Amino acid sequence: METKVIAPDEAVKSANCVLFAYHEMGFACMEALLALGAPIVALFTHEDDPGEEIWWRSCAELARRHSIPVHTPERIDGQWMARIAAMRPAVLYSFYYRHLLSEAVLKLAPLGAYNLHGSLLPAYRGRAPVNWMLVNGEREAGVTLHQMVARADAGDIIAQRAVPIEDRDTALTLYHKLVPLGASLIREFHPLIASGRAPRRPQDLSAGSYFGRRRPEDGRIDWRWPARRIFNLVRAVTHPYPGAFCYAGGRKLFVWSATIGEESGSRAHAGTIVDETPDGGVEVAAGEGTVIITRVQFEGEAEGTARELLAAGANRPRAIV
Incomplete structure (x- = not known):
């Protein structure tokens, strides 16, 4: 059959x-x-x-x-x-x-x-x-x-x-x-x-x-990391996820977008703000290379460009941690 x-x-x-x-x-x-x-x-x-x-x-x-x-x-x-x-x-x-x-x-x-x-x-x-x-x-x-x-x-x-x-x-x-x-x-x-x-x-x-499951606290940036590792973390947890973060002037700072400035070399101590970019970015020294952070947000406040929120002048933090 x-x-x-x-x-x-x-x-x-x-x-x-x-x-x-x-x-x-x-x-x-x-x-x-x-x-x-x-x-x-x-x-x-x-x-x-x-x-x-x-x-x-x-x-x-x-x-x-x-x-x-x-x-x-x-x-x-x-x-x-x-x-x-x-x-x-x-x-x-x-x-x-x-x-x-x-x-x-x-x-x-x-x-x-x-x-x-x-x-x-x-x-x-x-x-x-x-x-x-x-x-x-x-x-x-x-x-x-x-x-x-x-x-x-x-x-x-x-x-x-x-x-x-x-x-x-x-x-x-x-x-x-x-x-x-x-x-x-x-x-x-x-x-x-x-x-x-x-x-x-x-x-x-x-x-x-x-x-396993990721938690919001896993978004903590360590500026001693190489620039690419920091960049990868930022893009992995940006909107609509909880966001990568660090601290500037004692305040929690979310980093919503970033690019790699330099892949290698050391321009300053990790976390030092070393430059600004014409499009509103702020360049930060990493453990190896630099990261240009472009969109940031202090906790509880509005999101904006990094240069706008980390404004030049007396109140500008010299480093972020």
């Missing part, structure tokens, strides 16, 4: 999906599934945090426009697991959902549970990969679609896409480069997942890396 092979298009329309999604990546990947005609039977997402700068499109609003039930539980307990099981999902997806799903939840989908992660696994498993890649001066970023297992970001890889990191990139611009790559992976590989024919290759976790 011949085994019936289900065509990918037919499989897509018959494979119920339960989504755990948030953020712009979640929105774009959900859009991709809807465009394929995938039946999304529920969305699990998060309530927006009023203390967080919300710049992304709402997964919840997208779901409601398509009459998809929306749920925002703080945790997936036994009762929620029973409700998910009753939805009879064939596939589970996690798109930038902020909670780790238990192994018991992952087993509810016979065709598997899959995550879209913002790095080229096994590198940068864990939290905030875009920020960490910039902090560490990486030259390439990417996204990975992988099967979920109990351990975070450790399951078999389905597919990956890569993109160069440029000096002009910030965490926000790099994130915007990754979003269409993630959506393209869903468009290409969801039909294969739904028909049980997706490729898989195991990860070698010993060849990778893991990074």
Whole structure:
């Protein structure tokens, strides 16, 4: 007796999906599934945090426009697991959902549970990969679609896409480069997942890396660092993130944008203001080279150019720490 092979298009329309999604990546990947005609039977997402700068499109609003039930539980307990099981999902997806799903939840989908992660696994498993890649001066970023297992970001890889990191990139611009790559992976590989024919290759976790959640205090600048390290930190945590900071005249100073003045050499003691630029920047000596800071903000005050806020004259600080 011949085994019936289900065509990918037919499989897509018959494979119920339960989504755990948030953020712009979640929105774009959900859009991709809807465009394929995938039946999304529920969305699990998060309530927006009023203390967080919300710049992304709402997964919840997208779901409601398509009459998809929306749920925002703080945790997936036994009762929620029973409700998910009753939805009879064939596939589970996690798109930038902020909670780790238990192994018991992952087993509810016979065709598997899959995550879209913002790095080229096994590198940068864990939290905030875009920020960490910039902090560490990486030259390439990417996204990975992988099967979920109990351990975070450790399951078999389905597919990956890569993109160069440029000096002009910030965490926000790099994130915007990754979003269409993630959506393209869903468009290409969801039909294969739904028909049980997706490729898989195991990860070698010993060849990778893991990074935890970043905290606002991790943005502290040490002017003894080389200029490029300082520059990388600034662009990794600038708007809409909490920002890199130092102190000038005893006041907390956020540095929102900067460029490298000189990569090497030592013009003065680290943290010394050595020059100004015509476009409103202030050049500061680093442990190696110099950094030109351009947009800054004293805590609790308005943002402005560095030259404007670190004004010349008697009140100008000679150094920042």
